[in-house]
Amino acid sequence: MTLPTYADVLAAAARIAPHAHVTPVLRSRTLDAMVGAELHFKCEHLQRIGAFKFRGACNAVWALSDVEAARGVVTHSSGNHGGALALAAKTRGIACHVVAPDNTIASKLAAIEAYGATLHLCAPGLAAREARCTEVQHATGAVLVHPYTDPMVIAGQGTAAMELLNHCGTHAYHPLDALIVPVGGGGLASGTALAAAALAPACRVFAAEPAVGADTFASLQRGERISGSQPDTICDGLRGTLGAPNFTLLRTHGVEVLTVDDAETIAAMRLLWTRTKQLVEPSSATVLAALLKHRERFAGQRIGVILSGGNVDLDALPQLFAKEPA
Amino acid sequence: MTLPTYADVLAAAARIAPHAHVTPVLRSRTLDAMVGAELHFKCEHLQRIGAFKFRGACNAVWALSDVEAARGVVTHSSGNHGGALALAAKTRGIACHVVAPDNTIASKLAAIEAYGATLHLCAPGLAAREARCTEVQHATGAVLVHPYTDPMVIAGQGTAAMELLNHCGTHAYHPLDALIVPVGGGGLASGTALAAAALAPACRVFAAEPAVGADTFASLQRGERISGSQPDTICDGLRGTLGAPNFTLLRTHGVEVLTVDDAETIAAMRLLWTRTKQLVEPSSATVLAALLKHRERFAGQRIGVILSGGNVDLDALPQLFAKEPA
Numbered sequence: 001m002t003l004p005t006y007a008d009v010l011a012a013a014a015r016i017a018p019h020a021h022v023t024p025v026l027r028s029r030t031l032d033a034m035v036g037a038e039l040h041f042k043c044e045h046l047q048r049i050g051a052f053k054f055r056g057a058c059n060a061v062w063a064l065s066d067v068e069a070a071r072g073v074v075t076h077s078s079g080n081h082g083g084a085l086a087l088a089a090k091t092r093g094i095a096c097h098v099v100a101p102d103n104t105i106a107s108k109l110a111a112i113e114a115y116g117a118t119l120h121l122c123a124p125g126l127a128a129r130e131a132r133c134t135e136v137q138h139a140t141g142a143v144l145v146h147p148y149t150d151p152m153v154i155a156g157q158g159t160a161a162m163e164l165l166n167h168c169g170t171h172a173y174h175p176l177d178a179l180i181v182p183v184g185g186g187g188l189a190s191g192t193a194l195a196a197a198a199l200a201p202a203c204r205v206f207a208a209e210p211a212v213g214a215d216t217f218a219s220l221q222r223g224e225r226i227s228g229s230q231p232d233t234i235c236d237g238l239r240g241t242l243g244a245p246n247f248t249l250l251r252t253h254g255v256e257v258l259t260v261d262d263a264e265t266i267a268a269m270r271l272l273w274t275r276t277k278q279l280v281e282p283s284s285a286t287v288l289a290a291l292l293k294h295r296e297r298f299a300g301q302r303i304g305v306i307l308s309g310g311n312v313d314l315d316a317l318p319q320l321f322a323k324e325p326a
Numbered sequence: 327m328t329l330p331t332y333a334d335v336l337a338a339a340a341r342i343a344p345h346a347h348v349t350p351v352l353r354s355r356t357l358d359a360m361v362g363a364e365l366h367f368k369c370e371h372l373q374r375i376g377a378f379k380f381r382g383a384c385n386a387v388w389a390l391s392d393v394e395a396a397r398g399v400v401t402h403s404s405g406n407h408g409g410a411l412a413l414a415a416k417t418r419g420i421a422c423h424v425v426a427p428d429n430t431i432a433s434k435l436a437a438i439e440a441y442g443a444t445l446h447l448c449a450p451g452l453a454a455r456e457a458r459c460t461e462v463q464h465a466t467g468a469v470l471v472h473p474y475t476d477p478m479v480i481a482g483q484g485t486a487a488m489e490l491l492n493h494c495g496t497h498a499y500h501p502l503d504a505l506i507v508p509v510g511g512g513g514l515a516s517g518t519a520l521a522a523a524a525l526a527p528a529c530r531v532f533a534a535e536p537a538v539g540a541d542t543f544a545s546l547q548r549g550e551r552i553s554g555s556q557p558d559t560i561c562d563g564l565r566g567t568l569g570a571p572n573f574t575l576l577r578t579h580g581v582e583v584l585t586v587d588d589a590e591t592i593a594a595m596r597l598l599w600t601r602t603k604q605l606v607e608p609s610s611a612t613v614l615a616a617l618l619k620h621r622e623r624f625a626g627q628r629i630g631v632i633l634s635g636g637n638v639d640l641d642a643l644p645q646l647f648a649k650e651p652a
Contacts, residue, residue: 045603107600270640274433277371277605277636310603314596318644 001245006198008155009162009191012059016156019058019091023047023160025167030275035291037298040176042164045280045310049111051237052160052308053084053147056187059156060145061088069094074142076100076122076129078239079108080309081147086117097142099133101125105236105313125230126241148185149243158191164304165199175200177301182286182308183207183216183257184231184238186246192306193253203304205255208286210235210262216242217257220250234262234320237283237309258290265289266320272307282320284308327571332524334481335488335517338385342482345384345417349373349486351493356601361617363624366502368490371606371636375409375437377563378486378634379473382513383410385482386471387418395420400468402426402448402455404565405434406635407473412443423468425459427451431562431639451556452567474511475569484517490630491525501526503627508612508634509533509542509583510557510564512572518632519579529630531581534612536561536588542568543583546576560588560646563609563635584616591615592646598633608646610634 026041044052061073072095075085082098089096096117100109101124113119122132137144145153161179168176179196183189189207196203209216213231225247231239242250249255260268262282269285272278284307291298291305352367370378387399398421401411408424415422422443426435427450438445448458463470471479487505494502505522509515515533522529535542539557551573557565568576575581586594588608595611598604610633617624617631 050603273605273638273640277376279599279603279605312599314599314647317647321640321643 001248002151003245003248004151004155004194006194008151009158009194012055012152012155013159013162015062016055016058016159020055021047022163025164026276026278028275031271031288035298036295037291037300038302039291040164040168040302040304041276042160042304042306043278044160044306044308045278045284049080049083049087050310051080051084052157052188052306053080054087055159056150056153056156057081057084057088057145058091060150060152061085061092061094063152064143068143072096072140072142073145074099074133074136074140075145075147076133077147078236079104080237080311082117083108083111083115085145086112086115089117090115095142097136097140099129099136101129105316107313108311148187148240149245151245154187154191154245154249156191157188158195160188160306161192161195161304162199164306165195165203168302168304174302176203176304178204178206178298179304179306180206180208180287180290181306182235182238182283183209184283185240186216186242186250188306188308189255190246190249193249193255197253205253206290207250207255207257208290209257209259210238210265210286211259212262214257214259216250217259219247220257235265235283235286237281238286258294260286260289260293264293268292278307279310279312280307281309281312284310327574328477329571329574330477330481330520332520334477335484335520338381338478338481339485339488341388342381342384342485346381347373348489351490352602352604354601357597357614361624362621363617363626364628365617366490366494366628366630367602368486368630368632369604370486370632370634371604371610375406375413376635376637377406377410378483378514378632379406379410380413381485382479382482383407383414383471384417386476386478387411387414387420389478390469394469398422398466398468399471400425400459400462400466401471401473402459403473404562405430406563406637408443409434409437409441411471412438412441415443416441421468423462423466425455425462427455432641433639434637474513474566475571477571480513480517480571480575482517483514484521486514486632487518487521487630488525490632491521491529494628494630500628502529502630504530504532504624505630505632506532506534506613506616507632508561508564508609509535510609511566512542512568512576514632514634515581516572516575519575519581523579531579532616533576533581533583534616535583535585536564536591536612537585538588540583540585542576543585545573546583561591561609561612563607564612584620586612586615586619590619594618604633605636605638606633607635607638610636
């Protein structure tokens with residue numbers, strides 16, 4: 001198992017610079033007041049493909065040798081990584097295959113195809129995805145770019161926290177006290193841990209996880225990785241289960257998991273929509289839900305919050321926002 | 327009838343500078359490609375209170391003498407102007423009364439009260455609103471700040487287009503070819519016409535109007551103001567009818583109205599949400615709907631587009647996004 005380092009994050013930043021956006025950082029007086037802290041929202045929903053995932057995929061694609069690149073790339077993804085890899089492959093002009101569960105939201109599937117990738121639908125669940133991915137890999141010779149265990153993907157995701165820490169002033173009188181990101185497979189969380197450890201060692205890193213099937217929480221509690229759970233959450237971006245290198249990095253860097261249930265996430269998403277006018281997806285709202293739930297732990301602190309993506313399935317909104325029957 | 331001039335827009339810009347945001351200008355490759363033009367989106371949904379209305383209200387409040395201000399202010403509004411005046415009054419520490427129809431969306435009413443204003447609900451329709459407003463005015467001595475006919479309000483709204491024109495380069499090799507804004511009572515449209523005439527005389531100004539009860543379109547066609555219509559549109563910010571000074575300014579400056587139906591507006595709103603991740607309200611989407619409907623007229627042009635507000639009623643989304651029954 002190859003673990004990436006902060007040097008890989010720095011290399012990733014240089015590699016993706018011609019292709020990825022340096023996303024803006026937003027503030028909200030109202031949300032600051034509600035949490036009782038100073039929140040700096042890193043807007044990865046404004047990243048290309050509408051999610052941070054483009055950073056890791058782009059880094060992985062451009063880190064390939066010309067010979068490897070010529071074989072094309074393949075991955076499995078419940079959505080954002082698929083679109084990200086498809087666009088990253090397009091920037092390098094190489095073939096891309098994406099295996100996606102057939103319950104992936106329509107807008108994410110459409111994005112993958114719009115970027116010119118070949119789509120392979122499979123049954124939901126990690127086992128089915130991995131099996132199908134191996135098939136495609138063997139049939140096409142394409143290089144696997146795993147959505148969250150690939151070291152180049154982890155390093156690429158770390159550039160979001162690197163930008164945020166630098167933006168907020170790592171060498172200033174007062175660097176960020178904490179960073180919080182959502183966790184599914186752990187690519188963003190482990191990359192964030194690498195960046196924080198290097199740039200602001202005193203900055204604690206938190207990961208917000210849907211309470212249903214919270215395998216990252218359980219894994220870190222138990223000290224060994226629990227795999228095989230299949231979280232049934234509205235956070236469609238967080239249905240992966242923690243990867244092995246991700247587990248090691250989160251554990252090494254003392255990342256703490258805060259769990260939130262879907263109702264808390266929906267309430268936080270409504271707040272983000274109403275107060276910042278930013279259309280973030282449910283996965284992104286887990287972080288605000290966690291901050292609101294644990295206000296006492298963050299009181300008065302400067303906190304970096306990564307809004308991970310904005311690929312909302314508008315057709316699912318009626319269910320998401322339906323009121324309880326009277 | 328006192329008509330504001332561009333000098334009033336300039337004075338407004340100076341007056342509101344300590345209180346209002348200079349909002350960002352966004353671009354979208356996808357939307358540019360869909361319209362076949364270069365679109366510069368002025369993000370007034372990121373203005374304070376989530377709408378351009380704060381500009382006009384703030385200008386009107388701070389243009390009062392100390393003696394006038396001490397009496398407080400009163401207005402009637404279907405929503406955004408009420409919140410705007412409430413916050414503007416709060417910035418000056420004076421009393422504010424807002425008359426609002428009882429079908430105003432809940433989030434807008436809540437905002438008005440949150441800023442410390444006194445809310446007076448009335449029946450929907452301009453006549454009921456004006457009658458109630460006069461009552462409150464007599465009872466309290468407060469100064470009326472009309473939502474769109476007040477010259478200081480019009481001048482304040484003009485600062486959005488002024489900023490956008492300056493941002494895009496009025497003296498550059500190629501200023502904006504066109505500006506497009508939504509029209510209800512005409513405050514934003516007439517202020518925009520003043521700014522465009524002064525800063526970029528060749529820049530045409532368009533106003534997008536809901537086709538149902540399109541009184542501005544009819545008024546400009548006929549050459550006289552038609553009042554008294556009560557538009558039944560999903561664009562809750564555009565239910566006012568064209569004011570007298572607004573009519574004169576739109577007519578003088580040759581503003582052209584493009585009508586769009588609600589289905590086109592909803593489709594355009596979905597596009598804006600999906601492509602820019604910005605939560606704009608239906609009124610704001612009329613402008614993109616009009617551009618898409620009249621692509622041939624805007625081909626290859628540089629166009630300034632004012633996204634007027636982002637105060638979406640999330641509880642109404644299930645109806646707004648409900649699919650047609652099969």
